Amino acid sequence: MSDKLIQLVDIPQRGDARGGLAVAELGGALPFPVRRVYWLFGTLPGVSRGFHAHKQLHQLCVCVAGSVRFTLFDGRREENVVLNSSAKGLLIGPGLWREMHDFSSDCILMVFADAEYDEADYIRSKEVFIASTHVA
């Protein structure tokens, strides 16, 4: 899988004896200016999410509580990444099919995105996604 499409980055920890503090800032863990932040929480037991790719969107995903497993597919190879620490962020570029599985009941997944929500940026059919990865 191309390193440019998926990358696990360290989120700097600036906590002290009083408690934790983690920082995602431009030029640090964040390689792009953020235009949208959303978070997934309260995912019901056994439920998987995602099942789409993005055409342009770049995102940084940080599991700030609990755990979740990402399955990422670039049209050829599949990779699984477990996020279970707020000290790690998963950078996901465009052109990657993503699924999220095994959400813990306390999972809160924060997502920093470089663009506003746009349904036209989604590819929600796996067939269409695979076809798009084989265009010369």
Ligand code: T46
């Ligand atoms: C992604 C993974 C990690 C909005 O109206 N605004 C938003 O910013 C978002 C993210 C979603 N929505 C609407 C679209 C759907 O009607 O909320 C509903 C649920 O979205 P979706 O089914 O796409 O959610 P997930 O959990 O499958 O995927 C989300 C993001 O959509 C996606 O970009 O990469 O989390």
